[in-house]
Amino acid sequence: MDFATIIQILDSAVRLMTPLLLACLAGLYSERSGVFDIGLEGKMLMAAFTAASVAYATGSPWLGLLAGIGGSMALALIHGLASITFMGNQLISGVAINFLASGMTVLLGQRIFGLGGRTPSLTGGGRFGEITLPFADSLQGVPFLGPIYSNLISGHTILVYVAFVCVPLTWWILSQTRFGLRLRAVGENPASVDTAGVSVTRLRYASIAICGLLCGLAGAYLATGLSAGFVKEMTAGRGFIALAALIFAKWRPWSALFATFLFGLLEAIANRYPDLDLGIITVPSMFMNALPYILTVIILAGFVGRAIPPRAGGEPYVKER
């Protein structure tokens, strides 16, 4: 394997990790505030559909992005209604949201475009273009660092850079701001936050809205950045891989970056080498695809560093009367 191949694989890993990273951070906000979210998949799917539809209709990926965020937020609101206002089971609500998105996208897609649930392909201006960073071309010739800069770091769509910026931003919000402190507190001990006179409901709705926003970015990236248009079930389990990454990262932003990079890399390798020949054994692509899930189960088992979820996660907060 030469240097150029490694750069190509890493480049592909960066593209594939972006939706995972955005969805993982989305889940991080929600779960750190004590609301379990297994509906990341559905929110991404809905966002991908609305983003692709609006981008196709208007020719603008930016309007598509807004629509994607809107679609995702609508589902996030349902989740909030069920799990915060009506104190329902957050897991069941997540399951429902996944199915709702899976069915509604095809139903609406068939109604609007009549193509069996996909949107027409986006051409040219309907997609997010790749950004060439300054001096990318002129630095191409520099040995080692040149290709890394011009082929790996440069040449992605804006949402990729947004996703990477979200990591330090999330770290800063969670650990350095008052909102972040309260958000984490509400996920560990909502009663104490309530006693301090801060509304648990409002905090949780805020974090769910952020979760919807980030899932919207992830879905829009899938449909208008990574590929050109929406295809039925195009998230293909990415929401669950993001959930796995979140556990793998033990609900921490910087670790989320590494976990999603690892999972993106696994996917990139599986795409490039369907049957990976390691000399002694051949690793089938199915194993590479299942590896994120297997690794997560191992982490959950607590044999390699224990993953402890936020303490109040999954519990609706009932104010004492």
Next chain:
Amino acid sequence: MDKMPKWADVILTPLISLILAMGISAMVILAIGESPWLALKTMIDGALGSSYGWGFTLYYTTNFIFTGLAVAVAYHARLFNIGGEGQAMVGGLGVALVCLALPWPHWGIALPAAMIGAALFGAAWALIPAWLQAKRGSHIVITTIMFNFIAAALLNYVLVNLMRPVGSMDPASANFPEGAHLPTLSGMAANVGLEWGKNTPVNITFLVALLACVLVWLLIWRSRLGYEIRALGQSEPAAMYAGISPVRITVIAMLISGGLAGLMAINNVMGEAERLVLNAVEGAGFIGIAVALMGRNHPFGVFLAALLFGFLYQGGGELALWTSIPRELIIVIQALVILFTGALDNMVRMPLERIFLAMRRKGRA
């Protein structure tokens, strides 16, 4: 004192939730420019209007009874088993291995053997999540989701690389031997001179499913083990104080749950396809969640809810055939049923409780 009478809890709330879900579904159909009335008529005609329709409806019902019971048994121990899909997939592998292992002389011998294979494989797939939950506290919802994906990858590998007959391009196992073919209900009806449900896949497994409902009822409400499962579900400290081991009950409840999900495979793999194909479960594992929620985790409720979803499933197929409504409408209805009967349960329950309280106060005054 209960806030409302038992009948309101068991019948009225799910009924109102169902009506809400159906009402919104009707609005969705209106929104995509079709007539809900025509859609309902097409579905009823297609699913219940002929013995042909009934044959398919009952076939789907059989699948959903097994997966619904699987979710219900686990739920009594307050375990949310989302892994029915994967457990049914792996159960199918068990059925295929049993059916292809011997040249079975008669289905009467093949069926019990295949049932053991299905239940063992399904239960085995639930064992690791169960053990991790019981011993290490790993959340069972997350681990069972992960195991669904691992099962899909495993099946993909096994079918493409190991079980595919030489020369076949299809990722599927060889056809099962003649002796492992289950009798269909239409064949059984023909034997007594009735013409019913010709060319439909509903088979003897339907009767097995009904038997499973009865056995689960006996298990949950009439056995010591069932009592222990319910006690653990109601209160873990109380169960421990009574000398019930949470680890043991968690594992046993999940094994039964996984076994029931696995048993679904005798219907779809052995009864219908007569070979193991990729994605044989087709989401029935997830529908089990809706079925159990709708049926309030009671075997009889599960049976009724499975019948409802069997009707929706077959009717949805007919919709796609005769109208321009895609069959994904069923997924939307399924989502709404899960949402209203599961997650938004309190939205219906809280006002109802208030009404019943007000009525009682008035009665006393």
